[in-house]
Structures are given as structure tokens and as C-alpha cells.
Amino acid sequence: MNIDLDVTENIFTEAWNGFAGTEWKGSINVRDFIQNNYTPYEGDESFLSTATEATTKLWEKVMEGVRIENSTHAPVDFDNDIATTITAHAPGYIHQDLERIVGLQTEKPLKRALFPFGGINMIESSFEAYNRKLDPNFKYLFTDIRKTHNQGVFDVYSPEMMRCRKSGVLTGLPDGYGRGRIIGDYRRVALYGIRYLIRERELQFADLQGKLEKGIQLEQVIRQREELAEQRRALKQIQEMAAKYGFDISRPAQNAQEAIQWLYFGYLAAVKSQNGGAMSLGRTSTFLDVYIERDLKNGVINEQEAQQLIDHFIMKIRMVRFLRTPEFDTLFSGDPIWATEVIGGMGLDGRTLVTKNSYRYLNTLETMGPSPEPNLTILWSERLPKAFKAYAANLSIATSSLQYENDDLMRPDFDSDDYAIACCVSPMVVGKQMQFFGARANLAKTLLYCINGGVDEKLKIQVGPKVPAMTDEVLDYDKVMASLDSFMDWLAVQYITALNVIHYMHDKYSYEAALMALHDRDVVRTMACGIAGLSVAADSLAAIKYAKVRPIRDENGLAIDFAIDGEYPQFGNNDHRVDDIACDLVERFMKKIQKLPTYRDAEPTQSILTITSNVVYGQKTGNTPDGRRAGTPFGPGANPMHGRDRKGAVASVNLGGETAVQIRKRRYFLYLLYRPWGVRQRRVYP
Structure with missing residues (x-):
């Protein structure tokens, strides 16, 4: 759908200065933007930079909390009476003066939020497991006043389904927590700005007016209009949340730092509002490389500053936490969020999608050490640049922190070079598919x-x-x-x-x-x-x-x-x-x-x-x-x-x-x- 905004306004022309292509400007098409603007890289890792002093200090501060988690097998802290939403918490920082990319799920590092809309039972069980008492008014609100997903499911389950669940012939059903497996196209926030995205939803909402009045697919149209209204409201809340941190994301990002920050605000809104079993990041490295390359060429940043931006972004992804029960952690073997980010792969036109930023993402395993999150996943192709394959292989030997999946199978299967992985193995075209x-x-x-x-x-x-x-x-x-x-x-x-x-x-x-x-x-x-x-x-x-x-x-x-x-x-x-x-x-x-x-x-x-x-x-x-x-x-x-x-x-x-x-x-x-x-x-x- 073409968007009726004047993209010749300064906020667009300044943000898109130097970017090629026209199709992606008139309607949302992130892939077209990438294909017209990215720079494939077939060299080696010799250009990479080490961690800055700010990165080292910030990561050590984060690790203080991680060590507490590991020694106590419990959260550092969690809320008692706040139902998390995109805007529920005050801004949070590790050390504000040192951070180039900001934003936390709550007001404190590693503090966990409460997600009651999926179900109050898991929250209550978590409080019991960690010897905390849940606020009785909070429990009352999400038991007797506001119905939850969990209550709705168990209202409808048959006795036979309940027995299947109890016995384990069906196990791990997402009936008491967020389902996850949905990858927002967080790149859209950076490329277009919230104002553009809201206008698209307004036009799509209006487009259904005729069907609504004629009673065509009535229930489906009513639901879709309501969902579009909720999405528009969520976009406004993302903008409000970013404003608390001092950023105006109504407009497109104008430089690399803003592009990363805008994109991260989109992801942060997701993990502030949902506690899905897998909250994947998507396919962001090649997209962000376009902005970084422009800034490097224009002398806005140098390579060490580029690495620092990526380090601070990845650091925030590593810090995402959800309040879970020990039983949940047992089922999923730890405390994962499956923030999967796919890297590399080949384009449909035969060009590699490896960029210098692909290396920067992997280099975070060196600048901040190995980590299970984000779940960095190499889209492997026989045609990947040899230097990149060697670098990834050496990092795997050194860190045991990379996952590999077969791009040569999935790319033709989807007829797309813009797919990502939800959780660890579920592929979907970014922004066009979702999974139950x-x-x-x-x-x-x-x-x-x-x-x-x-x-x-x-x-x-x-x-x-x-x-x-x-x-x-x-x-x-x-x-x-x-x-x-x-x-x-x-x-x-x-x-x-x-x-x-x-x-x-x-x-x-x-x-x-x-x-x-x-x-x-x-x-x-x-x-x-x-x-x-x-x-x-x-x-x-x-x-x-x-x-x-x-x-x-x-x-x-x-x-x-x-x-x-x-x-x-x-x-x-x-x-x-x-x-x-x-x-x-x-x-x-x-x-x-x-x-x-x-x-x-x-x-x-x-x-x-x-x-x-x-x-x-x-x-x-x-x-x-x-x-x-x-x-x-x-x-x-x-x-x-x-x-x-x-x-x-x-x-x-x-x-x-x-x-x-x-x-x-x-x-x-x-x-x-x-x-x-x-x-x-x-x-x-x-």
C-alpha cells in the first residue's frame, strides 16, 4: 500500500540522503532498501576493532548482576505489583554517561517484569519459588477483573486435553505464558519512523470500511480492524517510550547510532510487552551496515566507534530477562529467550549478504566474551566468502556460541533472501510471516x-x-x-x-x-x-x-x-x-x-x-x-x-x-x- 506522506519533507530527505532506490520510499519494503544500498564484503576480519573502555566498564557492571544470578539461581530482582507494558516503567540505564545505545525492560539492569496477560499462575509460582509474596491486589486484578490468556484456554479445554497435558503426551504447550515465535520487522522503525508506520495502519484501517459496512467477512473484518487499532496504539506507545529516553522516533533515523537505537526501541517494546518462549531479533546486521557504511564514508564515526555501537546494542539483547518458574527453565534447559539473529546467507541475485557488520556482530563474542544470547546464527551457503566461513569456524572453535543453518535450502524454499529464524529452527520471511x-x-x-x-x-x-x-x-x-x-x-x-x-x-x-x-x-x-x-x-x-x-x-x-x-x-x-x-x-x-x-x-x-x-x-x-x-x-x-x-x-x-x-x-x-x-x-x- 502506498503511503500518502510527502517523502520530500526534510525529515525524510535528510534521513535518506545518499540512499538509492525509490520503491521502498513509497511503501514499506525493507528488502528493496537493502538490495539497493548494502555493500557486500568478501574480505577478512583484519579491519575489526577491540572493545572500548566504555564497553568494558559497562559489561563488567552487567556481569556483576549475572554473577549474582548464577550464584543464587534466582533473579537479581523483579517487580511486585506492576503489570508490564511498553510504557509501564521509567527509563533504565546501566551507566547513562557511558551508553551509546540505551533502554532496559524495567528501570534497573536485569530486574524482571511481570507479564500477567498470559496468565497469573506462572507469576504466582515464580514468587513462591523465589520466596517472595505477590501483591494480593495484583493477583485479584488478574484473577477476577481482567481475564488472562491462561484462563481463557482452560475455560475451553476438554477433559481429554487436560489429561493429555497432565500425562505429557502433549508437553510444553504455550497455555500459561507468551507463545513467542513472532519476529517483528524492527528495521522498519529505523527506516521509516513511527509517523510513517502509523499512517500505513490508518490507511489500512480505513481500507476495510467498505467491507465492514457491507457485512463482508464480518467477524474477520471486525477483528482485523480492532487489531489494526491496537497496533496503531502500540506504535504510539513505542514513540512515547522512546521519548522518555530523549529520542524522537516519529521520524526516520538519520545516522548509524539512531538507526541502531530506533531498531532497538522496536525490539525493546516487544520484550517489554511479551514474554514469549522465543523473542527473536530477526535479520538486522546487513540492514544496519548500510547506515554504518554511510557514516564511515562521511567521517561521522570510525571503526572503533562502529564496533562500540554494535557492542552496546548486543549488550542490551544479552540483558533481556523474563520471570520464569524453575519448571519452565527445566523444560527449556536454562533461562533462554532465543533472541535469534541470522547473519550472512546469499542473495537471490547471487551476491553475498555478508557485510562488515556481519563481522561486527560476531566480534561481540570477542569484545564481550561468549554468550548464549543473542542466538547468533550463520546462514550457511557453499558460496559464502571463504574468509567469512573461516572466521565463523574459528569463532565456533573458540567460543561454542554460534549456530548454523542451511541457507541453500531455505532461500529457494521461501524464494526470499530476507527470511529469519524464530527460536532456533523456525524460518519465516521477516514482516510477512508469523508462526503459532x-x-x-x-x-x-x-x-x-x-x-x-x-x-x-x-x-x-x-x-x-x-x-x-x-x-x-x-x-x-x-x-x-x-x-x-x-x-x-x-x-x-x-x-x-x-x-x-x-x-x-x-x-x-x-x-x-x-x-x-x-x-x-x-x-x-x-x-x-x-x-x-x-x-x-x-x-x-x-x-x-x-x-x-x-x-x-x-x-x-x-x-x-x-x-x-x-x-x-x-x-x-x-x-x-x-x-x-x-x-x-x-x-x-x-x-x-x-x-x-x-x-x-x-x-x-x-x-x-x-x-x-x-x-x-x-x-x-x-x-x-x-x-x-x-x-x-x-x-x-x-x-x-x-x-x-x-x-x-x-x-x-x-x-x-x-x-x-x-x-x-x-x-x-x-x-x-x-x-x-x-x-x-x-x-x-x-
Whole structure:
């Protein structure tokens, strides 16, 4: 949509001075701006600067708080009676005189805010865990006066869904906290300014007037108008929040410092208003390089000052905190926010998207030391500049802090070179797509249900459909597969229904207005389903098929253990006999998911990823027919079970069989875990 603002005004011409291209000026198109203005860089890291004294002092101040967190396993501090919003807190600083990029979630470094709109229960549990007392008026407000996402979900859940949740056959559902997995295009704040973005929303709001009056798609149009109004309000609040720090972000950024600061205010608004399981940053380094290159050429800054700006920006991302329960931290293996920033990759036109600023982002691992956040992710291509590949590889050896994903697969899949990663593996085109987070369905546990007639092996209650339990002395593969197929039908229905409820209620009671204000009006939505326990289920079925598996039953006839007679092929060794079973399970479950209606017509996707929660899934699952003991962690994601891969990493990657060729055309993910001594401790040269 063309924006009816006069872009020849001084605020635009001064900000855009020297920038090429016209399409991006008349309507929002950040990619077009980047393609017309960025400078690919194929050199090495020799231009990089070390940390400034200000950076070192600021980071040491931050580390004082981090050391308290690490020693106490508790937050430094958190609010007691303030419901966080974009504008709820006074400005916060580490050391105002030293900071070039400013802004904190609350008024103090590392102090955590309260996010009650997702649900009061997690807040109350956090207070109990850390021996604090929640203000009773605050609890009353978000229990009896203002309904929350969590309350809405549990009002609608069926008893069957509740049992699935309790048993762990569905685990990690975002029904009590922010769902995350939405990446605002924070670059828009810097490039256009808030005034431009507000005007776009006003025009889009007015554009729906005709449909509203004619009653066309009435409920959808009413909801969309309300959401656009909320987004406009959020944009005004972002401007108000920035004004507290002394900045007028109604206009576009005029230099590199402002571009970084404006962009960060957009992200800061997101993490002030939402506590999603993953609050990713997006794809910002190449965009910001355009501003830095202009300032360097004009003598506004030097290289050390450029690095300092990036250091202070990344420092702020490292400081983002959410108040979580210990149980949440266990599920996600720590205290992550998954502030993923993708770096590098190739353009559709064949040019590399690596810039000098790609190096500066990675250099923060040197200037401030290694850190899990932001989740710096290299978009790997065979055609990346050799010097950049060598630099990234050497940093990986030195810091173990980089993630790699395959740009050569995702770029053509999306037909875009402007996609980013939500959380750790979920790709989406920035500002044009969003994802409904869906947690995981436990296939290993589902297999036990089909053997035990739907009775949970741990809770000893009926969770799945009530059918006769299998009574064979030796399990029959065909019978087990037929029963499993039926139980997967049931699981798919429970899973998608729960997700539909969750995301309806999240939109209703905890809508991400600040993030969605930085998207196109009409976005593509995906429903991010997932599988846990794939290798356990595949190995169990292989054992049933190729060996003899005898159930060991308790006094009530419930199979609580299994005796295996003979050998069976194990997943992760490039053996098509078991790999085909795994591929069939993935395809089979996905087809069942795809048949079901989804909220807002979201397109189902599927990941095989449990890198952060395989321990919890294992704790929820009893003994399995592959010989795995109750409580033993699952192999994460699409990885083999621990100790069963005997042919090395390449065999783990190369699924055998023709079915696997089709599987690899979809988006499934394998995490490779190496011991430190498995990586050569030597420098990589281009």
C-alpha cells in the first residue's frame, strides 16, 4: 500500500540522503532498501576493532548482576505489583554517561517484569519459588477483573486435553505464558519512523470500511480492524517510550547510532510487552551496515566507534530477562529467550549478504566474551566468502556460541533472501510471516498407549481412547502399527484442537500488538507442530519388527516393561530398515495434522526438535520396547538415542531409503552434538 506522506519533507530527505532506490520510499519494503544500498564484503576480519573502555566498564557492571544470578539461581530482582507494558516503567540505564545505545525492560539492569496477560499462575509460582509474596491486589486484578490468556484456554479445554497435558503426551504447550515465535520487522522503525508506520495502519484501517459496512467477512473484518487499532496504539506507545529516553522516533533515523537505537526501541517494546518462549531479533546486521557504511564514508564515526555501537546494542539483547518458574527453565534447559539473529546467507541475485557488520556482530563474542544470547546464527551457503566461513569456524572453535543453518535450502524454499529464524529452527520471511508455536507431541508415549489400550503407563489413568489392551505374549508388528495409526489419529485431533484454543485465546487476551505492528497487514500464518521421541518410537517399532519383544505386565495387565530377544536395527546408522519406519511416522503424523482445520487457516508445519526438552519428555515416559528405561532422556530432535549411533555423524545425517529422500524436501531438523575433543582445536584458514 502506498503511503500518502510527502517523502520530500526534510525529515525524510535528510534521513535518506545518499540512499538509492525509490520503491521502498513509497511503501514499506525493507528488502528493496537493502538490495539497493548494502555493500557486500568478501574480505577478512583484519579491519575489526577491540572493545572500548566504555564497553568494558559497562559489561563488567552487567556481569556483576549475572554473577549474582548464577550464584543464587534466582533473579537479581523483579517487580511486585506492576503489570508490564511498553510504557509501564521509567527509563533504565546501566551507566547513562557511558551508553551509546540505551533502554532496559524495567528501570534497573536485569530486574524482571511481570507479564500477567498470559496468565497469573506462572507469576504466582515464580514468587513462591523465589520466596517472595505477590501483591494480593495484583493477583485479584488478574484473577477476577481482567481475564488472562491462561484462563481463557482452560475455560475451553476438554477433559481429554487436560489429561493429555497432565500425562505429557502433549508437553510444553504455550497455555500459561507468551507463545513467542513472532519476529517483528524492527528495521522498519529505523527506516521509516513511527509517523510513517502509523499512517500505513490508518490507511489500512480505513481500507476495510467498505467491507465492514457491507457485512463482508464480518467477524474477520471486525477483528482485523480492532487489531489494526491496537497496533496503531502500540506504535504510539513505542514513540512515547522512546521519548522518555530523549529520542524522537516519529521520524526516520538519520545516522548509524539512531538507526541502531530506533531498531532497538522496536525490539525493546516487544520484550517489554511479551514474554514469549522465543523473542527473536530477526535479520538486522546487513540492514544496519548500510547506515554504518554511510557514516564511515562521511567521517561521522570510525571503526572503533562502529564496533562500540554494535557492542552496546548486543549488550542490551544479552540483558533481556523474563520471570520464569524453575519448571519452565527445566523444560527449556536454562533461562533462554532465543533472541535469534541470522547473519550472512546469499542473495537471490547471487551476491553475498555478508557485510562488515556481519563481522561486527560476531566480534561481540570477542569484545564481550561468549554468550548464549543473542542466538547468533550463520546462514550457511557453499558460496559464502571463504574468509567469512573461516572466521565463523574459528569463532565456533573458540567460543561454542554460534549456530548454523542451511541457507541453500531455505532461500529457494521461501524464494526470499530476507527470511529469519524464530527460536532456533523456525524460518519465516521477516514482516510477512508469523508462526503459532505448537510445542511437541510425544510419539514414544503414544506407542505405549496403543499397547496399553490408552492407559498411561506412569499415571495409571485412561488418557487415550479406551480400547482393549494388547495381550499377545510377543508383540506383533502389524497389529501394533494398526493400533498406533489409530492412536495417532486421536493424538492429532487433541493436538490441533488444543493449539487452536491456545492461539485463539492468545490473540484475544495477550495480543502481540507491538510485534504485529511491524508486519504487513495480511500475514502468512503457520502452525508449528512438532514431534518428540522419534528415535525412541522408531527403534521400538524396529525391535518389534526385527526382534521379539515380550511385554512384562503388572497385576492389572498394564505393560510396564519389555524383554527383547534378538537384535534390531537402530536409528541413526544409515539403515533403511529403521530409517524408513522413522520417515513413515513423520509423514503419517503430518498427513493427519494437515487434514484438520486450523485457527486462522494457519498452514501446519512440523519440526523434529527437542534439543531443550528431551530430558523432560523422558521423565514423562515409561519403559519403551526399544529397551530404553523409564525416565531416560530422549535423543534430542531427530538424533539417535544416546549411544546407539555407531557409524558416525554422517550416518546420522543420511537417513536411508527412498522415503527419506522425500522427507528431506520438508523442514525437519537434526542437531549434531559433539564432545569438545571431537572438534579439532586448530585455526581454520580461508
